[in-house]
Amino acid sequence: MSPFPTETNKHALEEGTVLSPRFDANGLVTVVATEADSGAVLMVAHMNAEALKRSIKTGEAWYWSRSRQELWHKGATSGQIQTIVEMRVDCDQDALWIKVKVGGDGGCCHTGRCSCFYRLKPLRGEAEKPLILCD
Amino acid sequence: MSPFPTETNKHALEEGTVLSPRFDANGLVTVVATEADSGAVLMVAHMNAEALKRSIKTGEAWYWSRSRQELWHKGATSGQIQTIVEMRVDCDQDALWIKVKVGGDGGCCHTGRCSCFYRLKPLRGEAEKPLILCD
Numbered sequence: 001m002s003p004f005p006t007e008t009n010k011h012a013l014e015e016g017t018v019l020s021p022r023f024d025a026n027g028l029v030t031v032v033a034t035e036a037d038s039g040a041v042l043m044v045a046h047m048n049a050e051a052l053k054r055s056i057k058t059g060e061a062w063y064w065s066r067s068r069q070e071l072w073h074k075g076a077t078s079g080q081i082q083t084i085v086e087m088r089v090d091c092d093q094d095a096l097w098i099k100v101k102v103g104g105d106g107g108c109c110h111t112g113r114c115s116c117f118y119r120l121k122p123l124r125g126e127a128e129k130p131l132i133l134c135d
Numbered sequence: 136m137s138p139f140p141t142e143t144n145k146h147a148l149e150e151g152t153v154l155s156p157r158f159d160a161n162g163l164v165t166v167v168a169t170e171a172d173s174g175a176v177l178m179v180a181h182m183n184a185e186a187l188k189r190s191i192k193t194g195e196a197w198y199w200s201r202s203r204q205e206l207w208h209k210g211a212t213s214g215q216i217q218t219i220v221e222m223r224v225d226c227d228q229d230a231l232w233i234k235v236k237v238g239g240d241g242g243c244c245h246t247g248r249c250s251c252f253y254r255l256k257p258l259r260g261e262a263e264k265p266l267i268l269c270d
Contacts, residue, residue: 003262014246017265019256032167032176039174041167041223044230052262059259088176088252089266091244095179097252109226111149117223117232121154124194127138127187130152131224 002049007093014091021052022094028064029094033108035115036085036099042108043116047096059084061100079104137184142228149226156187157229163199164229168243170250171220171234177243178251182231194219196235214239 007013007020021029028046035042047055051062051071061082065072075081081103088097102108109116119131142148142155156164163181170177182190186197186206196217200207210216216238223232237243244251254266 017254017268019262019266030165030179032179034169034174034176039169041169041176041232044165044167044225044232056256056258056260056262084258087256087258088269089254089256090179090251091246091248091253092251095251096256097176097179111226113226116225116227116230118226119152119224121191121222121224121231123191123219123222125191127154127191131154133152134223 003053004049013093019089020093021049021089021096022092023049024094026066028066029096031061031063031096031098033061033082033098033100036101040115041117042100042102042114052096055084055098056087061098075103078107080107082108138188139184148228154224155228156184156224156231157227158184159229161201163201164231166196166198166231166233168196168217168233168235171236175250176252177235177237177249187231190219190233191222196233210238213242215242217243 005020023029027048031045031047033042045063048064051064054062061074061084063072082100084098084100086099107114120134121131122129140155158164162183166180166182168177180198183199186199189197196209196219198207217235219233219235221234242249253269255269256266257264
């Protein structure tokens with residue numbers, strides 16, 4: 001059973017002080033992890049109720065891996081534990097923002113980079129313009 | 136027809152320079168908008184292919200409104216136009232990060248706040264602990 005209540009009243013959902021995550025059809029909320037000091041977006045991932053409960057309880061980021069279909073204690077094998085400095089929820093409670101400090105070598109992306117967002121898209125031109133690898 | 140190619144090769148998707156968004160079953164990618172100067176996460180929203188194409192072309196954020204089921208030129212009525220300073224795509228190309236400058240009164244959330252993430256969740260305690268309204 002989910003440890004979180006369901007709130008259907010829009011006003012209560014948006015202005016209330018009860019965490020009532022709106023899990024999607026797959027039981028997930030979207031999570032944005034940013035680096036606590038630099039503010040860089042490190043990754044976008046998902047939590048189910050159990051992952052969210054563990055993240056709140058331990059102060060370390062737990063996710064639901066959609067590819068592996070299992071709970072994922074980020075950094076458990078790599079050492080790249082994400083210690084959550086702050087957690088916020090958005091207006092309609094279907095997204096979370098966590099500010100984290102990254103353990104181990106400070107990496108986050110499975111490709112070895114610090115952030116998953118290592119490619120820039122040039123703007124004000126055609127969609128076909130190539131991405132720029134930036135770090 | 137989508138103006139974006141589909142890339143099924145994992146290496147090309149992750150290391151290549153072709154923008155090949157992995158739209159979900161509803162034809163959407165997740166978009167994180169942060170304030171270009173402060174780094175604050177303003178909102179998490181979605182783009183379909185057309186919204187993404189327009190965002191790239193104009194340098195202003197267009198989204199797909201899931202609640203209204205229509206293209207949404209953010210700020211068209213409120214003046215809170217989001218001028219995109221930088222757009223990045225993540226490793227597996229199912230999420231975008233845009234750094235934006237907000238026009239009009241600088242607001243973003245439909246509740247009137249600057250950011251949709253105006254509530255803090257206390258950590259290292261029980262899931263039931265109330266949210267804290269922070270601005």
